[in-house]
Amino acid sequence: MPNSTACRIGGDALCIILDGGGMLSAEPVMKLATRTFAESGIGRSLSSGIAFATPDLTFPEDLLRDADKGQYEAKRRRKGLPPIGKLPEIGSRRRTRREP
Numbered sequence: 001m002p003n004s005t006a007c008r009i010g011g012d013a014l015c016i017i018l019d020g021g022g023m024l025s026a027e028p029v030m031k032l033a034t035r036t037f038a039e040s041g042i043g044r045s046l047s048s049g050i051a052f053a054t055p056d057l058t059f060p061e062d063l064l065r066d067a068d069k070g071q072y073e074a075k076r077r078r079k080g081l082p083p084i085g086k087l088p089e090i091g092s093r094r095r096t097r098r099e100p
Helices: 023-039 060-078
Strands: 005-010 013-017
Touching: none
Parallel strands: none
Antiparallel strands: 005 013
16 A cells, blocks of 8 residues: 555564555455465464554554554454453452352
């Protein structure tokens, strides 16, 4: 996509900045990257997150934080774990007494 940038943040973390298009361009790029990576070797997977610049969300560190949250949620879904917002609170499970 013209005026877009791909860069390595560190370790195995990458960032693709798409200039315009929103979800219409971000979603297909994410799916292509995921499929390409998975096809590059047995057992390989990719977790990704998308963040959009809005009037309230314009600082790079905020965008990276939101994309990172999405990436961790994708990783949890891939492992069959519930989303972080859906986890029960500590101590919220009722204990039942076992009958002898």
